[in-house]
Amino acid sequence: MYKVAIIGYGNLGKGVSLALEKVDDIECVGIFTRRDPASVKPVTDLKVYSVDELEKYKDKIDVLILCGGSATDLPDQTAKYLENFNTVDSFDTHARIPEYYEKLSKVASKSKKLSAISIGWDPGLFSIARALFSSVLPSGNDYTFWGKGVSQGHSDAIRRIEGVVNAIQYTIPKQEAIDSVRNGSNPTLTTRDKHLRECFVAVADDADKEKIESQIKNMPNYFADYDTIVNFVSDEEVKAMQKKLSHGGFVFRSGDTSSENGQLLELCLKLDSNPEFTGSVLLAYARAVARLSKEGKSGVYTVFDIPLKYLSPKSEDYLRSTLL
Amino acid sequence: MYKVAIIGYGNLGKGVSLALEKVDDIECVGIFTRRDPASVKPVTDLKVYSVDELEKYKDKIDVLILCGGSATDLPDQTAKYLENFNTVDSFDTHARIPEYYEKLSKVASKSKKLSAISIGWDPGLFSIARALFSSVLPSGNDYTFWGKGVSQGHSDAIRRIEGVVNAIQYTIPKQEAIDSVRNGSNPTLTTRDKHLRECFVAVADDADKEKIESQIKNMPNYFADYDTIVNFVSDEEVKAMQKKLSHGGFVFRSGDTSSENGQLLELCLKLDSNPEFTGSVLLAYARAVARLSKEGKSGVYTVFDIPLKYLSPKSEDYLRSTLL
Numbered sequence: 001m002y003k004v005a006i007i008g009y010g011n012l013g014k015g016v017s018l019a020l021e022k023v024d025d026i027e028c029v030g031i032f033t034r035r036d037p038a039s040v041k042p043v044t045d046l047k048v049y050s051v052d053e054l055e056k057y058k059d060k061i062d063v064l065i066l067c068g069g070s071a072t073d074l075p076d077q078t079a080k081y082l083e084n085f086n087t088v089d090s091f092d093t094h095a096r097i098p099e100y101y102e103k104l105s106k107v108a109s110k111s112k113k114l115s116a117i118s119i120g121w122d123p124g125l126f127s128i129a130r131a132l133f134s135s136v137l138p139s140g141n142d143y144t145f146w147g148k149g150v151s152q153g154h155s156d157a158i159r160r161i162e163g164v165v166n167a168i169q170y171t172i173p174k175q176e177a178i179d180s181v182r183n184g185s186n187p188t189l190t191t192r193d194k195h196l197r198e199c200f201v202a203v204a205d206d207a208d209k210e211k212i213e214s215q216i217k218n219m220p221n222y223f224a225d226y227d228t229i230v231n232f233v234s235d236e237e238v239k240a241m242q243k244k245l246s247h248g249g250f251v252f253r254s255g256d257t258s259s260e261n262g263q264l265l266e267l268c269l270k271l272d273s274n275p276e277f278t279g280s281v282l283l284a285y286a287r288a289v290a291r292l293s294k295e296g297k298s299g300v301y302t303v304f305d306i307p308l309k310y311l312s313p314k315s316e317d318y319l320r321s322t323l324l
Numbered sequence: 325m326y327k328v329a330i331i332g333y334g335n336l337g338k339g340v341s342l343a344l345e346k347v348d349d350i351e352c353v354g355i356f357t358r359r360d361p362a363s364v365k366p367v368t369d370l371k372v373y374s375v376d377e378l379e380k381y382k383d384k385i386d387v388l389i390l391c392g393g394s395a396t397d398l399p400d401q402t403a404k405y406l407e408n409f410n411t412v413d414s415f416d417t418h419a420r421i422p423e424y425y426e427k428l429s430k431v432a433s434k435s436k437k438l439s440a441i442s443i444g445w446d447p448g449l450f451s452i453a454r455a456l457f458s459s460v461l462p463s464g465n466d467y468t469f470w471g472k473g474v475s476q477g478h479s480d481a482i483r484r485i486e487g488v489v490n491a492i493q494y495t496i497p498k499q500e501a502i503d504s505v506r507n508g509s510n511p512t513l514t515t516r517d518k519h520l521r522e523c524f525v526a527v528a529d530d531a532d533k534e535k536i537e538s539q540i541k542n543m544p545n546y547f548a549d550y551d552t553i554v555n556f557v558s559d560e561e562v563k564a565m566q567k568k569l570s571h572g573g574f575v576f577r578s579g580d581t582s583s584e585n586g587q588l589l590e591l592c593l594k595l596d597s598n599p600e601f602t603g604s605v606l607l608a609y610a611r612a613v614a615r616l617s618k619e620g621k622s623g624v625y626t627v628f629d630i631p632l633k634y635l636s637p638k639s640e641d642y643l644r645s646t647l648l
Binding site: 015018019022023094097098101118123125127128130131132134135136137138139184256257258260261262263264265266267268269270271272273276277279280281284287302303304305306307308309311312313316317319320321323324 | 339343422442455601641
């Protein structure tokens with residue numbers, strides 16, 4: 001049995017605890033939280049400890065599954081934990097991955113621990129598709145579409161506007177763009193061509209809706225480059241939508257192997273729960289980290305570095321005879 | 325530059341030679357054939373040698389790309405070549421992979437060479453999807469659909485019937501079965517539910533069409549378990565269809581991460597040319613074999629054993645900064 005611990009118990013931590021129910025070869029030592037342990041109510045039967053107690057469990061945990069956020073939690077936490085533990089995380093600030101990798105590599109080279117970073121579905125399964133597809137079809141174009149699903153960053157940006165009480169933002173891939181990729185026409189697509197942004201916004205009674213709508217639609221980086229739909233709804237309606245954390249998307253590689261023959265490769269995910277699926281992916285990679293570490297490996301790994309056989313609870317013989 | 329050679333020059337060998345046109349880091353020493361080299365007309369600018377001369381090039385080739393068939397060529401050829409060369413092949417007789425693996429493992433353990441077996445799209449990319457999907461979503465069902473595309477084995481079986489002059493057989497996935505998987509209903513599907521078999525058959529003038537149709541439809545293993553459509557056409561029409569070797573298919577994993585949330589993962593390939601795409605995949609894995617061998621690795625590898633970074637011509641830094 002591989003032994004893991006969950007660090008941080010928000011939506012992602014809950015996803016990991018549910019994923020643990022589906023596997024037989026990994027047991028969870030417990031949830032470690034910065035909050036008062038008594039205030040944390042696990043969704044499955046797991047013990048809760050203060051994160052201050054973590055060091056005591058140094059020799060009883062194979063891998064820490066870090067369930068904090070990429071903006072503030074992970075950049076500092078992972079480096080600290082990696083001094084004493086193997087880790088797996090879902091660091092998803094794409095632009096900062098190289099810097100994160102370098103920082104952790106320095107820690108791992110001293111501690112001889114192993115860290116799998118940026119695990120989940122994007123980065124994660126989508127990255128696997130992008131690297132695999134471009135390697136086996138070198139002449140072609142990549143297209144990644146996200147959604148329909150909630151963008152937490154865009155929802156936060158709306159909530160920061162004066163007069164907004166609550167908000168949720170859905171990223172929606174445009175069907176005509178997907179169709180043009182699928183029919184092999186290798187289109188050139190702008191940001192606006194690919195995705196639509198739909199916002200559901202609850203505002204204060206005295207708020208200027210017209211002004212808020214304009215502020216959203218013209219917000220640089222977040223909305224200005226997109227077709228954006230703003231719907232004003234009640235706080236209750238936003239809260240109801242916030243309960244369903246579905247997401248998904250598509251990775252395409254469209255290309256050719258000769259002047260006569262086009263080839264189209266597609267990965268598509270339809271996820272009822274983004275955090276539950278991400279948690280399940282993290283758990284599979286926690287298994288890989290535990291195995292690689294037991295083999296004496298250390299350092300920082302991504303999905304590009306880990307052979308698939310390490311992810312599966314099945315034997316190599318089984319994989320070859322049944323899944324190959 | 326990695327140096328490869330193509331062994332055997334049928335449709336797959338031609339596919340590899342076209343794939344070589346799309347990469348900058350691999351050069352081809354030549355095509356080695358059992359036929360008279362003068363009779364082989366490469367589709368790209370490559371030298372042709374007799375396979376009897378291969379030993380002379382022992383130190384000039386990093387990887388042999390074996391382009392023979394799985395039924396008779398590869399089982400003997402690969403073991404022989406692996407005594408002196410690293411190899412990559414597309415051995416696709418799923419049921420015999422474990423035996424093939426064992427046989428080659430013995431050779432590789434003596435020769436210290438490296439062999440990547442069963443590379444292509446199924447086995448190959450589809451195997452990657454099956455192993456990855458089942459690892460990250462342990463509670464669920466797998467569904468693999470093939471087509472629309474030509475099954476060489478089924479076409480051959482029809483051609484063996486008395487009175488048949490020529491024939492081609494298309495495997496067609498049933499749309500209603502795909503739809504039932506895609507909508508997350510986790511259906512139980514029989515062989516007949518999943519695929520349709522459509523045959524285009526040219527017969528001798530005096531042939532008994534009714535009898536031939538019945539022989540096809542009732543042929544055990546090949547057709548008896550399927551809904552089969554038989555069309556009688558001219559030899560010219562069959563020959564025209566034989567020029568287009570398109571194929572493809574779908575791998576689904578449909579499952580759940582909790583009682584509330586279903587998750588659906590799908591890989592879909594639409595290939596205008598099956599041999600050209602398979603050749604392109606073989607070439608990417610030839611790169612991996614060359615790299616692993618240069619690192620001192622040996623033995624028999626499948627898609628489950630090789631990290632993706634070995635397939636890409638790009639640097640690890642590039643993969644992390646751009647594709648992760």
